[in-house]
Amino acid sequence: MSLSAKDKGAVKSMWGKMSGKADEIGNEALSRMLVVYPQTKTYFSHWADLSPGSGPVRKHGKVIMKAVGDAVGCLDDLTGGLSALSELHAFKLRIDPANFKILAHCILVVIGAMFPGDFTPEVQLSMDKFFQNLALALAEKYR
Amino acid sequence: MVQWTEFERNTIQDIFAKMDYEVVGPKALARCLVVYPWTQRYFAKFGNLYNAAAIMGNPLVAKHGVTVMNGLDKAVKNMDDIKGIYAELSVLHSEKLHVDPDNFRLLADCLSVVLAAQMGTAFTADVQAAFQKFLAVAVSSLCRQYH
Numbered sequence: 708m709s710l711s712a713k714d715k716g717a718v719k720s721m722w723g724k725m726s727g728k729a730d731e732i733g734n735e736a737l738s739r740m741l742v743v744y745p746q747t748k749t750y751f752s753h754w755a756d757l758s759p760g761s762g763p764v765r766k767h768g769k770v771i772m773k774a775v776g777d778a779v780g781c782l783d784d785l786t787g788g789l790s791a792l793s794e795l796h797a798f799k800l801r802i803d804p805a806n807f808k809i810l811a812h813c814i815l816v817v818i819g820a821m822f823p824g825d826f827t828p829e830v831q832l833s834m835d836k837f838f839q840n841l842a843l844a845l846a847e848k849y850r
Numbered sequence: 851m852v853q854w855t856e857f858e859r860n861t862i863q864d865i866f867a868k869m870d871y872e873v874v875g876p877k878a879l880a881r882c883l884v885v886y887p888w889t890q891r892y893f894a895k896f897g898n899l900y901n902a903a904a905i906m907g908n909p910l911v912a913k914h915g916v917t918v919m920n921g922l923d924k925a926v927k928n929m930d931d932i933k934g935i936y937a938e939l940s941v942l943h944s945e946k947l948h949v950d951p952d953n954f955r956l957l958a959d960c961l962s963v964v965l966a967a968q969m970g971t972a973f974t975a976d977v978q979a980a981f982q983k984f985l986a987v988a989v990s991s992l993c994r995q996y997h
Contacts, residue, residue, distance in 0.1 A: 742975035823967035828884035
């Protein structure tokens with residue numbers, strides 16, 4: 708399910724509207740994920756505080772959204788552009804790729820809550836495909 | 851049997867009491883058909899599903915969206931025996947409609963997005979957790995009679 712020109716346009720446009728609130732979105736999505744899918748907490752046992760909006764959660768939310776922004780900037784070659792991140796996730800972090808889908812869902816829910824007028828079904832379609840392709844690029848080096 | 855906390859029970863009852871099934875149902879089903887186009891395979895008789903605008907304006911889609919919400923309503927009113935209440939519905943979806951159960955999850959995800967858009971900041975992480983747990987139980991109960 709690769710990104711069509713229309714998808715890429717929709718992703719860039721939605722990112723344009725979202726990017727100002729990227730940090731907030733990252734915090735909300737990550738906070739939410741840890742509550743709604745408690746099994747994801749297993750990857751953060753080294754954090755002192757896993758509660759919604761905590762210091763480590765906010766900081767990491769920013770990191771994630773920065774990477775999402777970078778991905779928007781390399782839509783024509785996600786695999787190439789995210790190669791280093793893929794190595795990190797494959798060899799060091801070893802996050803089960805199933806969790807990429809979980810985080811993506813949380814990000815989409817937050818976008819829906821924050822931009823109800825802009826997040827039409829068609830935009831969700833393109834964003835969902837984008838995150839799916841992002842996840843694939845991230846999992847590229849796993850095996 | 852599913853254990854519900856008081857918060858979860860109250861949250862679910864509250865959400866559905868305030869929900870307009872005529873609005874949320876059609877929006878969620880239409881969104882599902884647009885975001886996950888392969889789900890359209892079950893609606894060949896619904897006429898024009900050629901593009902997003904057609905899907906969102908299709909009266910048969912809207913009607914079925916309401917039907918789905920009325921089905922969920924049964925679970926809301928019988929939270930301690932969703933499995934039992936859904937036994938017949940499960941047989942229907944398996945034996946007659948032949949719906950791949952993964953589609954229930956896709957529709958559930960769309961329902962979460964639609965509710966988030968409606969509730970905004972009120973759709974907190976805890977509320978989302980309760981809502982998705984409820985939907986997961988409904989989906990699991992719908993899957994039970996598949997063989």
